[in-house]
Structure formats: structure tokens, C-alpha cells
């Protein structure tokens with residue numbers, strides 16, 4: 381030790397469900413993290429999470445903890461429709477925020493969220509976790525290095541078979557799959573090309589009678605540089621899980637197979653396969669990449685706090701991807717093509 385004490389960041393986790401648990405799992409044991417409190421409206425979930433991850437406090441109402449001087453960072457991992465209100469409460473109490481995507485379920489709330497973030501001195505990072513994923517950063521570099529020529533087509537399918545329809549239904553109450561998950565992949569399309577999505581269209585449907593809105597959406601997009609893409613997403617009891625992540629260029633293509641989809645080589649990591657048309661050759665990379673790099677996200681936020689760095693993605697990039705999803709949803713619902 382050089383005599384300088386490492387700052388420990390006090391964490392308040394709000395929402396101990398699917399993604400909240402992954403956040404705390406990825407950070408609770410780190411030297412610079414102190415899990416101050418975990419909160420869920422379901423007391424039992426909060427209690428178990430506190431016990432498992434050694435939180436000092438737990439409860440059902442975040443107002444009980446949010447003003448504590450021991451809290452530096454609030455992690456918002458609740459339903460999408462609650463993100464804006466909890467952001468406001470966090471900022472009003474002088475806290476930094478790591479907020480789950482999407483920022484909101486509708487455009488008005490999304491604009492308010494963006495404006496609040498841009499006008500506060502506290503730091504806010506929105507969890508577009510693929511920005512912190514080693515495989516995605518490797519693919520971005522391969523594209524930037526010209527390995528596949530000019531990127532022309534992006535193909536993304538990201539659907540899953542529902543194992544807990546009640547939970548999926550609660551998420552669908554706030555937004556459709558194109559908004560919920562499209563924020564990740566429209567951001568990837570804009571990040572990888574350095575271009576902007578300028579046109580959206582698509583279609584959607586309900587496969588469950590009690591789905592609050594389309595639980596399946598297929599969106600098509602055009603980017604300003606001539607690249608096109610599709611994003612297919614759905615969750616339901618009769619939908620199969622499908623993962624397609626493919627980037628097609630003028631000289632070749634890149635295909636990502638996640639570790640979990642590699643039946644016999646899972647231990648190798650993610651598989652990035654590069655096809656070069658000239659020579660008709662393949663190159664494969666095994667990438668030891670954590671799908672949801674939760675500590676990487678917190679490290680990014682801490683760097684924003686300590687060094688005033690812009691974060692990745694920036695609030696403008698987050699909002700741009702969110703705006704595309706809202707317009708894509710509108711295009712699907714009205715069977716129109718929308719130019720942005």
C-alpha cells in the first residue's frame with residue numbers, strides 16, 4: 381500500500397430480480413465496493429439478496445436508504461416505468477446512478493431522463509452492457525481494422541422461450557421487445573458503423589392472449605451510410621430461444637456464437653468466426669468474455685466520477701438508440717415506414 385486508502389463506493393441496489401441479482405453478483409466482493417442496502421418491493425427477495433451478498437441493510441422502500449451518506453451509487457434495476465422517478469430521487473439526494481436500460485417506456489419520459497442527466501453534476505451511466513463486453517469490443521475492432529470491408533448488413537435475432545411468463549408480462553406492460561432489447565442492438569449498429577439509423581419499419585404480433593402488447597417484434601432499419609439491419613426479438617411460451625449475431629461486409633462476415641451456445645467448446649469462451657471471401661478462409665477467435673460485465677459497468681461509472689470521463693455509451697448515444705426503438709415500435713404499431 382502507498383498510504384492512500386482506496387475509496388469504497390457505497391451501493392444501494394433497487395430491484396433484486398433477474399438483472400439486479402446479476403449486478404450485485406458481479407460487484408459485491410470487489411475491494412472498492414461496499415453493498416450498503418438492497419431493496420425490493422418483495423421483502424423476501426430483498427432479505428435473501430442481502431444475506432447472500434452481505435448487504436448491511438435491506439427493505440421494501442428505497443426512500444429509507446437513499447439519503448444515507450453511506451450511499452454513493454444507486455443501481456436502478458426495477459421495471460422500466462420506474463426508472464425516471466428513481467433517477468429523480470437519486471439525483472435529488474446527490475447520488476450517482478447506474479440505471480438499467482431502457483431509460484423509459486415512452487418518448488416523453490425518455491426526453492426528461494436525458495435532460496436530467498445532461499443537467500446534473502452527478503454521474504449517470506445507463507447499462508448498455510454490450511459496450512462493456514469483450515467480444516463486442518473485439519468485433520468492433522475487427523470492423524474498424526477493415527477485416528470484412530465495409531459493413532453492409534447486420535442480422536440480430538434475440539428471442540427467448542419464456543420460463544416465467546408472469547415476469548415477462550410485467551416487463552411487457554412497460555414496453556415491447558423492440559424497445560426493451562432493441563436499445564442494445566440499435567446502439568451496436570450505430571456504434572459499429574459510426575453512422576445513424578435513418579429509417580425504421582417492421583411488424584409484430586401477440587402469441588399470448590394476455591400479453592399487454594406485442595410480445596414478438598421484427599424491425600428493419602437503414603443507416604445513413606447505406607448499411608441495413610434487422611432486429612428480431614420476442615419472448616413467450618411458444619417462442620424458441622434464438623441467438624443470431626452476424627455482421628456482413630463487402631469482403632467477408634463476422635459471426636458471434638456466445639459461449640452458452642457452444643455445445644462442446646463452452647469452456648473456450650465466445651466464438652468469433654471471421655469469413656474472408658478472398659481465399660474462402662475462416663479465422664476463429666476464442667474470446668474469454670463475460671456476457672454481462674457488471675463490474676466493467678461500475679468501473680466505467682467510477683471513472684466518470686473520478687476522472688470526469690464521458691462514459692460508454694454517452695447519454696446522447698443512449699438516447700439516440702432509445703429514440704430509434706420508440707420510432708420502430710411506432711412503425712410496427714401503425715404499419716408504416718418512419719424516416720428519422
Ligand SMILES: NC(=O)c1ccc[n+]([C@@H]2O[C@H](COP(=O)([O-])OP(=O)(O)OC[C@H]3O[C@@H](n4cnc5c(N)ncnc54)[C@H](O)[C@@H]3O)[C@@H](O)[C@H]2O)c1
Nearest residue numbers: 395396397398399400419420421422457458459460480481
Ligand atoms: N441489461 C440487460 O441485459 C437487462 C436484462 C434484463 C432486464 N433488464 C432491464 O432491467 C429491468 C428489470 O428487469 P428484470 O428482468 O430484472 O425484472 P424482474 O421482474 O426479474 O425484477 C424486477 C424487480 O424489481 C422489483 N421492483 C419493482 N418495482 C420496484 C420498486 N419500486 N422498488 C423496489 N423494487 C421494485 C420487483 O419486485 C422485481 O423483483 C427492466 O428495465 C429490464 O428491461 C436489462
